[in-house]
Amino acid sequence: MGVLVVGSVALDSVITPFGSKKDILGGSATYAGIAASYFTDVSMVAVVGEDFPEEHTEFLRIKGIDTAGLRRVPGRTFRWKGKYEDNLNARTTLDTQLNVFAGFNPELAPGQRRCPYLFLGNIDPDLQRSVLGQMTDAKFVACDTMNMWIQNKRDSLMKMLERIDLLVVNDEEAWMLAGTPNVLQAARKIMEMGPKRLVIKRGEYGAILFGPRTQFCVPAFLIENVFDPTGAGDSFAGGLIGYLASSASLDEISFRKAVVYGTVMASYTVAEFGAKRLGELTFTEIEARYREFCKITLFEDFNKNNAVKFDLTPF
């Protein structure tokens, strides 16, 4: 029950109030793939240039990720440079160099086409639909997008939305897509566009999962030392689909737990620059934080005979 992750692999340069890093491993497929790899088998489809350090590919392989679909082609790797403001909620893109990513046109191998779970990272909706058209046994398809596609490729995006099981966007993207800032109104409009489920990510404020008749709200797992929010959203999505694939169930409770596992993965990502902390986790740490999250959010002891201990919460 593996996950196929299609998206970008990038070399990011990041400036935060706590320091800066140049050309570190980034990209939507990287974060989503690593996050999912703790739960299930992951195959990655992406493109890099001749300058992509072999140690990064090796790092992904050590995480157990099948990198056969990580094509190396002539040219330079996709680069993104961004700067975060003091409170880390606002960021400015300083430079984007698509490089080899501009010619990305994913061709899936036969084994990849049969993958039951698919995560389409934030790439051109034309490419997302091309990938989807190659899948033969997809049981569950999740998809991300961004402001550029909502504005410039709306028709293609709409055709995409009709065919997917889950759309994952942040609150600004939801506003732009639906044309209303109210998150419930926006969710209702987006659900009418076709996706069976919708997650609206709200950064440090958490996330909301919408289903056909359900709503599930979670706060984020708060971190005392947030170093670099880059990749948090993709780590969230990767943890979510990774857990779903591992649970082999698509009922409401599985989706809710998947959102919490996504929350946990994102909380680790922001604790270090790039994918460093995310990449060095153990499953024991993930499970421990999941249990901490239960304690931090619980207010009704549904089993009156089994009182939950609150005094172990980490504050």
Added chain:
Amino acid sequence: MGVLVVGSVALDSVITPFGSKKDILGGSATYAGIAASYFTDVSMVAVVGEDFPEEHTEFLRIKGIDTAGLRRVPGRTFRWKGKYEDNLNARTTLDTQLNVFAGFNPELAPGQRRCPYLFLGNIDPDLQRSVLGQMTDAKFVACDTMNMWIQNKRDSLMKMLERIDLLVVNDEEAWMLAGTPNVLQAARKIMEMGPKRLVIKRGEYGAILFGPRTQFCVPAFLIENVFDPTGAGDSFAGGLIGYLASSASLDEISFRKAVVYGTVMASYTVAEFGAKRLGELTFTEIEARYREFCKITLFEDFNKNNAVKFDLTPF
């Protein structure tokens, strides 16, 4: 086990994207008092001018609030005028006329001094301390404040914080008070200033309760048609202390439930201009929304034999 509420009673003029209202009943004591009145006996201490409509006083009395401490003095009632932007998260104060509120110096009656639960709305910390000094049997004291007092009356506020059980502030006030935007770091610093517990309100994103060794995060209860956010924070605080007084317990689970009841009360306040919707509630409606909130936030069925039905959540 009643609650004494000390704060402002105002005539608010509010402009939102959905319309505007002039000179409607507002103020911290109004919202907190009405919210608390659904749970316990409430006495209100505030000041109004000769122009304060008798119907407003009657409205508070109908809610069962003891208005003996609502003094009417020569002059005009405190007025506030504000405007909300499109997404309702940002607001601008257009005009503040303190009027009779400038001379507010609360003198408690003997019965009020013996009240076990005290909510000190957002007034000058000198006055808050004066009220606190008059209390003889206070079991629990909660207190609000704002940027003006944090900047201009910091010493007095600090002396205040050492003596209270709960401080309720929003995230900007927490940042200003602690000097750091990270909410966990800010909470830790504020807890060191003295309050036994702390709630950081985050508007439409929910709230966080901090105790000596505990942390509890909740999302807000989302509303499809938010009309007017004015008073949401005071309604939250009133619901919180009202529930605490009614439960007559100050353990962790009571505080957590109190935060959820506060969340519920705030969600009703924002659904109409002013205190209209808040004031016409039934306890049945409050309980129903509390149960809805349980369903919206639950992800672990702690009692495996008693599966919670998700399909009744309101989306």
